[in-house]
Amino acid sequence: MHIMEGFLPPLHAAGWTVAAAPFVVVSARAVARLVQEKPQTKLLLAGSGAFALALSALKLPSLSGSCSHPTGVGLGSVLFGPVVMTLIGTLVLLFQALLLAHGGLTTLGANVFSMAIVGPWAAYGVFRLVRSVHGSVPIAVFLAATLGNLATYLTTSVQLSMAFPDATSGFAGALLKFVSVFAVTQIPLAVIEGMVTVVAVNLLLQHSRDELEILSWPYRPVR
Amino acid sequence: MKQSNSLLLLAVAALIAAPLLLPIEEAEFSGTDQQAKRLVEVSAPDYKPWAQPLWSPPSAEMESLLFALQAALGAGIVGFYVGYRRGRHTRPDRS
Numbered sequence: 001m002h003i004m005e006g007f008l009p010p011l012h013a014a015g016w017t018v019a020a021a022p023f024v025v026v027s028a029r030a031v032a033r034l035v036q037e038k039p040q041t042k043l044l045l046a047g048s049g050a051f052a053l054a055l056s057a058l059k060l061p062s063l064s065g066s067c068s069h070p071t072g073v074g075l076g077s078v079l080f081g082p083v084v085m086t087l088i089g090t091l092v093l094l095f096q097a098l099l100l101a102h103g104g105l106t107t108l109g110a111n112v113f114s115m116a117i118v119g120p121w122a123a124y125g126v127f128r129l130v131r132s133v134h135g136s137v138p139i140a141v142f143l144a145a146t147l148g149n150l151a152t153y154l155t156t157s158v159q160l161s162m163a164f165p166d167a168t169s170g171f172a173g174a175l176l177k178f179v180s181v182f183a184v185t186q187i188p189l190a191v192i193e194g195m196v197t198v199v200a201v202n203l204l205l206q207h208s209r210d211e212l213e214i215l216s217w218p219y220r221p222v223r
Numbered sequence: 224m225k226q227s228n229s230l231l232l233l234a235v236a237a238l239i240a241a242p243l244l245l246p247i248e249e250a251e252f253s254g255t256d257q258q259a260k261r262l263v264e265v266s267a268p269d270y271k272p273w274a275q276p277l278w279s280p281p282s283a284e285m286e287s288l289l290f291a292l293q294a295a296l297g298a299g300i301v302g303f304y305v306g307y308r309r310g311r312h313t314r315p316d317r318s
Contacts, residue, residue, distance in 0.1 A: 001256070004256065006273050007260060007272055009270075043307070047304035049300075050296070053293060053294075053296060053297030054294050054297025054301060055297070057290050057293035057294035057297065058294055061239065061242040061252050062242055063241060063242050063245070064242075065242065065249055065252065066254070068256070072297075098278070099278075100280065100290065100293070105274070106274040160263065164263050164267045167266070177262060178262065182255050182259065188238055192235050192238050192239065198231055199228045199232060202224050202228050203228070205224070206224060207305070207308040208312075
């Protein structure tokens, strides 16, 4: 989902940066508040961030014969909520843009928007929705991480299509092309991310009950 | 729960191995980020990227080193966390 450095026209790059910036600022404040009010969860937050760092470094082969990588932001999103995860995702993207020439600074806003805003919110929304219809925690976590991953790649496709609409078929035609590049490859990888995230949550439920209680997690289903 | 974790990890391993073992036509395993970049170059041949990365890894080997370091850093912290919590959990008297 990384849009390469310079591969969005200046106006689009600026637009996504302006759109993403307030989310990052609010997120930074939320992280500061979390660390101050619930310092016991600091280590879990670091662990969730590290989970995203590790997963987004892994380029995995997909059944489509291409390769791509998970995002890893689903775990932190269901545990801490999407607001906190925006800063974490932004730091991961910045790391990759500066040290790996993967993504870029001009496209950072767009990449933050897809991986650190839309992905976490989609994951969190799916998690709450599945829980509210009394879905089990593992099912809710699996669907959250899987669909959060897909939402990120769909957003990237939309961003590229807006910048580079097809000459004849316009935005819709371009969207179809970009989605067919990303989505087919991404579906098996999204499932992988979903399953790994369930494993992580299972381990947390086994060994980190006290931290989860501080976060009042998992939320009780709405009656 | 332990059993379901093992099964899940087994399924993950199978999903990662399957593309490499199955005879998939035209399997180059190129990255989708690069494919999207190429798609842009085809559909907008006049477009010139207006910014370059400040620094790029000098070779593919150096790039994979940095990716491995990123994964190792992440996995290391995750491993520390899990080990720390597990230790505390199984030896509550020493927490």
